[in-house]
Amino acid sequence: MTRxxxxxxxxxxxxxxxxxxxxxxxxxxxSPGECVCLLGPSGCGKTTLLRLVAGLLQPDAGRILLDGxxxxxxxxHARGVGFVFQTWALFPHMxxxxxxEFGLAARGVPQPQRGRQARRMLDMVGLGAYAERRPRQLSGxxxxxxxxxxxxxxxxxxxxLDEPMSSLDFALRVELRRDLRRLQQELALTALYVTHDYGExxxxxxxxxxxxxxxxxEEQATTALFARPRTAYGARFLGLHNLLAGTAExxxxxxLLVRVAGTTARIPHAGPLPPVGAPVTLCFxxxxxxxxxxxxxxxxxxxxxxxxxxxxxxxxxVVRLDASQEMITIRVPRTESIVEGTVLRLIIDWSDAWVLExxxxxxxxxxxxx
Amino acid sequence: MSHTGRWIGRIYVLAVxxxxxxxxxxxxxxxxxxxxxxxxxxxxFSLRWYGALLRDGELARSLALSVEVAAAAAVIGLFxxxxxxxxxxxxRLPGRGILQAIALSPLLLPEVLIGLAxxxxxxxxxxxxPSFLTLVAAHAVLVFxxxxxxxxAALVGLNLEIEDAARTLGAHPGRLFxxxxxxxIAPSVAAGALFGFIFSFDNVxxxxxxxxxxxxxxxVTLYERATYSNDPSLAAAAATLIYLGLGAxxxxxxxxxxxxxxxxxx
Amino acid sequence: xxxRAGLLLLAPALLLLLPVFLVPxxxxxxxxxxxxxxxxxxxxxxxxxxxxxxRYFLTALVRTFGLGLSIATLNTVLATxxxxxxxxxxxxxxxxxxxxxxxxxxxxxxxxxxxxxxxSDSGPVNAVLSAxxxxxxxxxxxxxxxxxxIALLHIMLPYVVLALLAAMQAIDPTVLDxxxxxxxxxxxxxxxxxxxxxxxxxxxxxxxxxxxxxSFVIPAVIGGGRFNTFPTLIYQDMLALNTPRAxxxxxxxxxxxxPLAWAVRRTRNxxx
Numbered sequence: 074m075t076r077x078x079x080x081x082x083x084x085x086x087x088x089x090x091x092x093x094x095x096x097x098x099x100x101x102x103x104s105p106g107e108c109v110c111l112l113g114p115s116g117c118g119k120t121t122l123l124r125l126v127a128g129l130l131q132p133d134a135g136r137i138l139l140d141g142x143x144x145x146x147x148x149x150h151a152r153g154v155g156f157v158f159q160t161w162a163l164f165p166h167m168x169x170x171x172x173x174e175f176g177l178a179a180r181g182v183p184q185p186q187r188g189r190q191a192r193r194m195l196d197m198v199g200l201g202a203y204a205e206r207r208p209r210q211l212s213g214x215x216x217x218x219x220x221x222x223x224x225x226x227x228x229x230x231x232x233x234l235d236e237p238m239s240s241l242d243f244a245l246r247v248e249l250r251r252d253l254r255r256l257q258q259e260l261a262l263t264a265l266y267v268t269h270d271y272g273e274x275x276x277x278x279x280x281x282x283x284x285x286x287x288x289x290x291e292e293q294a295t296t297a298l299f300a301r302p303r304t305a306y307g308a309r310f311l312g313l314h315n316l317l318a319g320t321a322e323x324x325x326x327x328x329l330l331v332r333v334a335g336t337t338a339r340i341p342h343a344g345p346l347p348p349v350g351a352p353v354t355l356c357f358x359x360x361x362x363x364x365x366x367x368x369x370x371x372x373x374x375x376x377x378x379x380x381x382x383x384x385x386x387x388x389x390x391v392v393r394l395d396a397s398q399e400m401i402t403i404r405v406p407r408t409e410s411i412v413e414g415t416v417l418r419l420i421i422d423w424s425d426a427w428v429l430e431x432x433x434x435x436x437x438x439x440x441x442x443x
Numbered sequence: 444m445s446h447t448g449r450w451i452g453r454i455y456v457l458a459v460x461x462x463x464x465x466x467x468x469x470x471x472x473x474x475x476x477x478x479x480x481x482x483x484x485x486x487x488f489s490l491r492w493y494g495a496l497l498r499d500g501e502l503a504r505s506l507a508l509s510v511e512v513a514a515a516a517a518v519i520g521l522f523x524x525x526x527x528x529x530x531x532x533x534x535r536l537p538g539r540g541i542l543q544a545i546a547l548s549p550l551l552l553p554e555v556l557i558g559l560a561x562x563x564x565x566x567x568x569x570x571x572x573p574s575f576l577t578l579v580a581a582h583a584v585l586v587f588x589x590x591x592x593x594x595x596a597a598l599v600g601l602n603l604e605i606e607d608a609a610r611t612l613g614a615h616p617g618r619l620f621x622x623x624x625x626x627x628i629a630p631s632v633a634a635g636a637l638f639g640f641i642f643s644f645d646n647v648x649x650x651x652x653x654x655x656x657x658x659x660x661x662x663v664t665l666y667e668r669a670t671y672s673n674d675p676s677l678a679a680a681a682a683t684l685i686y687l688g689l690g691a692x693x694x695x696x697x698x699x700x701x702x703x704x705x706x707x708x709x
Numbered sequence: 710x711x712x713r714a715g716l717l718l719l720a721p722a723l724l725l726l727l728p729v730f731l732v733p734x735x736x737x738x739x740x741x742x743x744x745x746x747x748x749x750x751x752x753x754x755x756x757x758x759x760x761x762x763x764r765y766f767l768t769a770l771v772r773t774f775g776l777g778l779s780i781a782t783l784n785t786v787l788a789t790x791x792x793x794x795x796x797x798x799x800x801x802x803x804x805x806x807x808x809x810x811x812x813x814x815x816x817x818x819x820x821x822x823x824x825x826x827x828x829s830d831s832g833p834v835n836a837v838l839s840a841x842x843x844x845x846x847x848x849x850x851x852x853x854x855x856x857x858x859i860a861l862l863h864i865m866l867p868y869v870v871l872a873l874l875a876a877m878q879a880i881d882p883t884v885l886d887x888x889x890x891x892x893x894x895x896x897x898x899x900x901x902x903x904x905x906x907x908x909x910x911x912x913x914x915x916x917x918x919x920x921x922x923x924s925f926v927i928p929a930v931i932g933g934g935r936f937n938t939f940p941t942l943i944y945q946d947m948l949a950l951n952t953p954r955a956x957x958x959x960x961x962x963x964x965x966x967x968p969l970a971w972a973v974r975r976t977r978n979x980x981x
Contacts, residue, residue, distance in 0.1 A: 124886075127890055128889075128890075129886050129889060129890070148893070148894075149889045149890045150889060150890060150891055150892050150893055152890075154890060155890070156886070156887065156890040158883045158886065158887055159883070160881070160883050162881065162883040162884045162886065162887035163884070163887075164884060164887075164888070164901055165884070165905070166901075166904050166905055175888070175891050175892065175900070176891035176892065178892075178900075179891055179892030179893065179896050220887075223887075223891075224890075227891065452790075452794045452798070455790060455791070455794070456791055456794055456795070456801065456805055459787060459788075459791050459809070459866075460805050460808040460809060462863065462866075463808055463809045463811075463812060463863065463866060463867070464808055464811070464812075465823070465827060466812075466820050466821075466822075466823025466824050466826075466827055466863065467811070467812065467815060467819075467820070467823055468823075469823050469826050469827050469832075469833060470819060470822055470823040470826060473826055481826060481829075482831070483826070483831060483832050483833050483836060484833075519725065522721055523721040523722040523724070523725045523726075524722065526718035526719070526720075526721055526722070527718065527719055527721070527722035529710075529718050530710070530714075530715040530716070530718035530719045533710040533715070534710040534711065534712060534714060534715020534716075534718065535710070535711075535712055535715070536712060536715045536716070536719075537712075542719075544974075545726070545731075546722065546726075549730060551919075551966075551970040551973075552734075552963060552966075552970075553923035553925075553940060553959070553962050553963065553966060554923065554925060554940075555923070555925050555939075555940040555943045555944060555959060555962070556734075556737070556943075556959040556960075556962065556963055557730070557733075557734075559737060559943060559947055559952075559955055559956065559959050560733035560734050560736065560737035560956075560959075561729070561733050562947065563733065563736060563737055563740055563952055563956070564732065564733035564736055564737075567736075567740075568736060580725075580728075580729045581729065583725055583729070584725065584726065584729050584730045587722065587725060587726070591722075641814060644816070645816045645817055645818075647817060647818060647925070647926045648925040648926060648940075651944075652944075652947065661816075662816055662817070662818045665816075665818045665819075665822070666818050666926070666929075666930065669818065669821070669822060669825065669930055670930070670933070677822055678822065678826065680819075681816075681818070681819035681822035681823065682819075684815060684816040684818070684819035685815050685819050687815075687816075688811070688812075688814035688815035688816065688819070689811060689814070689815070691814050692807070692810075692811055692814045695814075
């Protein structure tokens with residue numbers, strides 16, 4: 074079966090529930106065959122957005138276009154969109170095979186073809202032998218794969234997935250998202266994947282859109298987003314980076330001097346320079362640092378160790394800077410434990426730091442980083 | 444859904460809701476009629492028939508009797524029903540299923556059968572005549588299943604760990620029941636008692652079979668009047684019952700929340 | 710809890726049910742096989758024979774259960790689109806459910822009074838009908854099958870609607886969402902919603918069937934003595950002091966209703 078390309082456009086899509094909740098003025102473009110992740114904490118509107126694209130919700134304003142056609146007011150079953158739900162939502166009174174055939178039967182596909190297509194889909198997800206079972210006889214991972222097969226059976230132009238792995242254990246998740254990614258790429262199927270787990274985003278998506286209280290905060294290629302989030306919110310959400318409050322001093326094309334943590338740093342900076350004296354937020358990766366004893370690196374920033382936590386193959390150390398009392402997280406390969414309170418010197422590789430867009434952290438959030 | 448489809452749906456729903464409410468509305472409208480007879484449409488607005496109600500001694504006595512009987516039946520139902528629910532939920536009794544079926548059976552058997560059986564029992568076996576006492580006893584049998592059902596459901600839904608905690612803290616069975624179990628099931632039991640009260644208050648068939656001269660409950664009095672007269676005082680009486688019923692609905696909502704309508708069908 | 714404690718707790722209930730319920734039932738069963746007139750006569754099946762061989766009584770039996778069946782069917786057919794519509798339009802659920810369920814808390818006599826007023830020869834319904842079809846006779850509702858049927862339909866409606874609504878609400882909404890992404894709303898109803906709410910639907914249907922067939926008040930008031938079902942015949946026989954036949958009629962009614970009551974309990978506990 075041939076399929077149309079699967080180009081999705083969202084223009085100014087808004088949908089509110091009461092005064093604060095919902096999504097506001099969402100603009101997004103998804104290319105054919107691309108998998109875009111909608112990432113954010115619960116309540117950020119990512120599921121709402123997905124349901125709007127599916128047609129299960131109507132927007133208050135804005136347009137949704139699929140392959141150039143305005144589907145904003147088209148009924149869900151007529152959009153050619155496949156949806157995999159968080160709870161998989163298999164029809165409990167039907168066998169696995171009839172579940173997968175459901176969309177085909179609704180489109181009037183007669184029996185031999187329907188059965189064959191269903192069989193093909195089930196084989197694709199590795200469940201060919203389970204065709205006559207009931208959903209309640211299947212494990213979570215198996216149900217998820219049936220839900221996928223059911224959505225794919227209608228040869229959709231767009232695949233929507235709403236946190237499909239959240240009820241599964243970690244090992245299963247890793248395996249299934251690998252299979253899902255492979256399938257999506259093989260079929261060159263445009264997909265929107267909703268999750269709050271950035272590990273899944275990394276495994277599954279070409280591009281990631283970060284949402285917060287119903288608005289898009291950041292949007293980048295997934296690996297780029299993880300390496301260098303552009304906003305303070307992104308940096309905080311990913312939890313992989315450090316934020317420091319500073320004041321801009323003079324700069325020249327390509328670099329900026331920033332007064333931060335009791336010292337002055339030269340940060341590479343493309344784009345317009347902030348006015349002198351303006352507050353800025355600096356960001357740098359947890360690996361772009363090193364800790365030393367005071368006499369070994371007297372030029373480093375004075376700090377004290379707050380605590381250390383052993384994690385998967387690394388040690389996470391949190392230090393408190395003497396100058397600004399801010400907390401910095403360092404990641405080092407496994408090291409012996411250091412006593413808390415030890416006085417240390419922190420060296421930051423400023424050439425790897427960058428200025429975050431948007432309001433400085435003091436205006437955005439007040440929670441501690443760690 | 445298409446535009447016309449949506450409108451058809453709305454009209455249908457309103458029609459059914461209207462059908463449901465129409466007898467209530469007509470009673471209320473006609474109860475305010477100014478004419479001597481029931482005339483549609485009424486020519487004027489008047490409260491005279493409500494006034495007639497207030498002066499009606501027989502109705503007042505019937506109302507008092509209905510309330511007394513329902514209240515007494517509810518009390519007896521509680522004393523019989525709550526321990527029974529406990530026993531059915533927790534004791535290892537033989538034939539528990541049969542006992543449960545028997546406990547609920549007064550609501551499943553046709554009322555005429557129960558009424559006839561009781562009347563025959565009173566007249567032939569006990570060789571006496573129906574009285575207030577027999578009426579209360581019969582109504583208690585009707586209220587009993589409500590209590591057992593509601594208390595039973597509450598007991599099933601209890602978190603047993605709370606009772607275990609109390610036991611490890613030293614509570615003996617009496618204290619356990621009084622201070623832990625009973626308060627937990629009290630709302631459901633109260634709801635059951637309320638439903639039982641309403642069911643007893645509204646009952647016609649059994650009250651009719653067991654009526655004695657001068658001791659007719661309100662529904663029976665109205666029933667008898669409905670068969671031979673048709674003046675608006677009947678409408679006023681019926682309207683008052685409607686107000687009472689709607690008042691009870693509001694009370695129930697405030698009392699046990701939106702879960703109530705689902706249980707009413709039981 | 711020990712068996713002894715359990716029996717102790719059951720004592721008040723037994724004290725209530727035994728003399729006031731169970732024993733009278735046994736006695737009435739026994740009465741039904743007595744000969745009419747004398748209390749000393751031996752056991753006989755004369756009353757049953759009379760009932761089962763009489764065209765009058767058999768017609769009444771058919772009328773009783775035929776009415777119950779048609780009312781239950783009609784109510785289910787009426788209630789199903791209503792319940793489905795309310796599930797799909799949740800904003801209307803509360804007000805409409807309240808309107809449909811409210812009559813349950815109003816005394817049945819008050820409701821029947823309403824129907825008497827509505828359906829009388831000079832009442833609103835006839836007024837509307839004569840306006841639409843001028844020159845006709847007023848339709849005789851009261852005392853006819855039609856009037857009793859309308860009143861029964863009304864009284865049983867809340868039970869069916871509530872049972873159906875409960876069953877449809879129990880369906881996982883995301884299952885319906887999934888169906889919506891794959892099929893038209895009509896197909897979603899027939900292939901997903903209806904099958905999944907079948908136990909609740911059956912429960913409501915059987916409940917209406919049972920209650921309508923066993924109903925005494927409605928045929929008595931609306932039927933006005935001209936429309937007779939088994940319950941009203943039992944009452945009449947009691948008034949006429951023909952207790953054995955009344956008892957036999959009651960036992961026949963019970964025998965016919967017991968399988969229904971059992972089925973109601975079965976569908977209540979069933980899961981899809």
